[in-house]
Amino acid sequence: MGNRIVPAAFFALLCAATALANGHVREVSFVEAYHLALENNKAILLEEISQRKTQLSEIQARSYLLPRASAELQYTQGDREERTFGAGVTQPLYTGGKASAERRKSEHLQEAAEFSVRFTRQQVLKQLIDITADLRKAQEMVRVNQENVKRLEEHVNKSRIRLEVGEIARTALLQSQMALSEGRADYFESLSHLSTLNTRLNNIIGSTHEIRIVGELHLPELPASSFDDWLVKANLNRNDLMAEEALLEYSHDDLRARVSAYYPRLDAFVRYSIPDFEESSESIVYTGLNLSIPILEGGTRIASYREAKFNIIESSHRILQRKENVRLDVNQELNTIDVLKYKLEEASSRMDYARENLRMTTLQFEVGKSTNLDVLDAMLSLSNAERALAEAHYDMIKAQYGLLFHVGTLDISLFSP
Template identity: 25%
Template sequence: MMPSRPVKPANRTARPARRTLLSMLVASLMVGQVQAADLLTITRDALENNADLAATRADTSSVEAGRDVERGDLLPQVNASGQVAHNEQFESQTSSFGSTGGSGGGASDDRYNSASLTLEATQALYDAVNSAELEQAERQIDQQTYQLAATEQQVLIDVASAYFDILRAHEILEARRAQERAIGRQLEQAREQFDVGLIAITEVEEAQASYDQSRADRIAAESDLQVAFEALERLTGKRYDSIESLGDAMTVTPPEPAKRDAWVDLAMDNNPQVLAQQAGVEVSRSGVEVSKAQRLPVVEAFANYQYADSDNSTLEGEDSSAQVGVGVSMPLYTGGRTSAGIRQSTYALEASQYNFEAQRRDTVQQVRSLFTQVSNNVATVEARAQAIVSNQSALDATRAGYEVGTRNIVDVLNAEQSLYDAIADHADARYDYVINLLSLRQQSGTLDVAAIEEVNGWLDDSENVSFTLPEEGRYDQALDIGEPPQPDA
């Protein structure tokens, strides 16, 4: 029996190579199985990473901290101060009664050390200014809270708009690509027919012009798709290779409630911009109270303790004193500053009231317009779908007429252009409906994550939209908003 051959070292190195190849294959399969991002996932990314929203949250925390600053002025204030000094004193004064510099007359030079300590505590008993400023800080928190809600809703609508703009651009791009292919085939046929003398050169030129225009439309659509993807990345700080498309599950129905005034009532009660402006009126009203309080007295209780020590040869020893009492201060004349401040804050109140009214009117107009647009979008989507069917039939009839000689190539090209325009218009109508519906909810103050989740249910995960951006790394620095700043403890 022949001995078995020893395993060569080269074979031992082949196993890791096979494992590497297998791992690469598995990795490639896993990449291919990565699910596309849906609207709800991207919305959550934006709520977590959006820079504008993060800034508004920080502003809200700052305003809340401002309330504690104002409250601190009404709480006890305790201060301490101390001093340690080395003193040198020289005297050379004389009088007719004798020298002041010492028992022997003439000049004296004294060097000594001293120390002192002062403790003081005050408590406001009546301070109308600080009390009004605290009330104003409370109203500012209310206003900032509504501003935060408005920013959150703006992020939701921005993400949804950017998401569906991608899908819109993708559908239009598909239509333009199909249009370019169809007109390209028509151009080839025209050239072949011209070569055999069946048509004139003018028809070839017409087909060439239509093809060049379709190519330009396709290039513009590709640019729109890339721009749409990058707009979405700006909102979230993340890059998405693909997203889910809008499926046939979307229900195109009129807005509910079905009455325009009902949406207006919702907006007046819930729109955060309206509520923020209304809260701004109260902030300005508190500012008037702050200005008026400048005329009132301030009453505070105080207590202080003073201690001093010195090793002066002429006056050596310790000294201490303490006080407890109540102090009152009141401005009698400030050069007209207080009266001017009252007028200034009153005008600011008037301006805030006009701003509130302007915001209310703008919101009413926006809600009414969006309600009308959504209602019209319902009919438009159906009409655009029917237009595709009609234009397809017209194209088929025109092609049949061209084959028998009753239509020319220009008629065919125009019919093809009309068909693909109808396809693009139908895509526009569908996405206009979705975005306008979400915008109506935003203006009415009812746009939230639940509303986004409802729209997310219309997506189809079996068909994804992707776009290959430029090489990895070019946009990384621009999209990185960095770690949020950590406040000092």
């Protein structure tokens, strides 16, 4: 009994010291943890900053049709010194379609940024689901290993008693003690893994304080749909696909903006000028129209046009590639879910058998009809069965939420009470 208390007491003291060092542990629900991640996760914050930067493109797009004012002071030294002052306002009237193309480019760029932010939030939500499922699985592994250590400790104590009365050989006791040492090693290894996952959780949330998510994750309700139905949903709901499609439209409008360099440009202007303002010259005010027709620019226009065409082709291929990846991901998740259904059934049956086998083997060992190794094997089989059931259960949770993520319908509303 003393061997059992010392590790537990040591671990309790270690946890208490860690809690005092790191500060108070805050317990939150899954929904609260997600909202904390929205405020603190660095990937989300970076995407939101990028989105705000795209809003500045709207200012630039509007500027193509806004008037421009300028002033100049010119000093000339020759036979006589002249100082000329001039100011003017120019109003674009026709830009060859560049102004409207730039406005649409800005709209599509902002749409793409909005979809990218949504997709990043979904990615963080999926990460939060995965880490929570892994934490629950790790906690279950700690419980399984702890129960295994208790069974082994009881078996070692019984083996000592039986050794004293001569019912078993010393090698049987040594076998039990070796199994107990392995069980304790597995137990503390699972504790270490659980601590690592807790740190990973805090990194995803972006918190500098200890966060613990309370409550269980439940399996989502999946509609009975075929593979093609899931693909249709993915094509309609994937935010990253919609972001790529918005960027494709951006590329089309960018092509139109570059084609505008082939068209003439018409501006209206008003000029105010004083030829030599130090000699009290009369000021001149005149208005007019300026028609600019591009003729030769050294090949820069055709290069710009071809670059825009390649950008369209590149965006189109990127969309097709992403759709192929989505198809693969959806197919893999559906196959994983099908496999896990059978694994859950198999793990449940195996655990029922392992429990009954341990009970019968223990009884047979007490009357001398089974060996010490038979009991240890039965204990190991039960622990493995419990681990397999926990792994299959939480892997199923991750797979089903993963399917919703891959079709673009994963949302925090699924976790609302």
